[in-house]
């Protein structure tokens with residue numbers, strides 16, 4: 001349901017502000033945090049398809065994705081290179097009463113990820129600002145850091161890797177991963193917002209935990225679903 005309170009960042013960002021829930025409008029947030037926030041209604045769709053108990057949120061922002069993962073019961077490590085945004089995310093985690101489930105780290109994800117392991121890694125790297133949608137096609141190299149680097153690094157550190165991808169993404173670039181991922185569409189108020197791709201590293205899963213692999217398999221190899 002659209003929320004008609006006035007956007008504190010000006011009328012040009014009102015449409016981003018209006019789609020937040022009343023609790024989300026009480027979050028500490030900056031401009032980039034606002035237009036890139038993973039809203040809880042979207043995170044609720046995404047987390048139903050993420051098995052396991054631990055998750056790394058590789059791009060924290062002001063905490064939307066970390067809070068969503070924690071609300072789904074995961075123990076989360078959440079990383080961002082911007083210390084101010086991490087401070088906002090810490091405040092916001094308390095607002096949603098999940099601060100005890102999230103450990104925040106300030107730093108470069110490319111340096112920190114190789115030192116960690118988790119059941120799942122959630123990737124929400126910058127798309128280059130709202131103008132990403134003016135490109136005819138969005139490519140893996142347009143994520144920042146580069147999408148291929150992020151996927152390869154993450155698949156080495158977790159049994160499942162999840163990435164939010166824009167509507168104009170060039171899907172043929174995922175063909176090297178055919179058979180190892182599912183794709184879902186994420187809607188808000190009947191509007192397609194973006195896609196989410198769920199990649200599985202079955203080799204790693206078999207090596208580390210056979211029963212977890214079977215549980216994962218039951219949850220995510222079904223027909224890609226369209227969340228309500």
Ligand SMILES: C[S@@+](CC[C@H](N)C(=O)[O-])C[C@H]1O[C@@H](n2cnc3c(N)ncnc32)[C@H](O)[C@@H]1O
Pocket residue numbers: 033036037038039058059060061062063064065066079080081082085107108109110124125126127144145
């Ligand atoms: C799309 S936003 C994340 C939004 C977040 N998932 C949310 O729901 O609020 C991307 C974030 O990545 C951070 N970032 C960009 N490059 C990074 C890097 N190399 N390491 C860590 N964080 C980075 C930016 O500071 C920004 O806050």
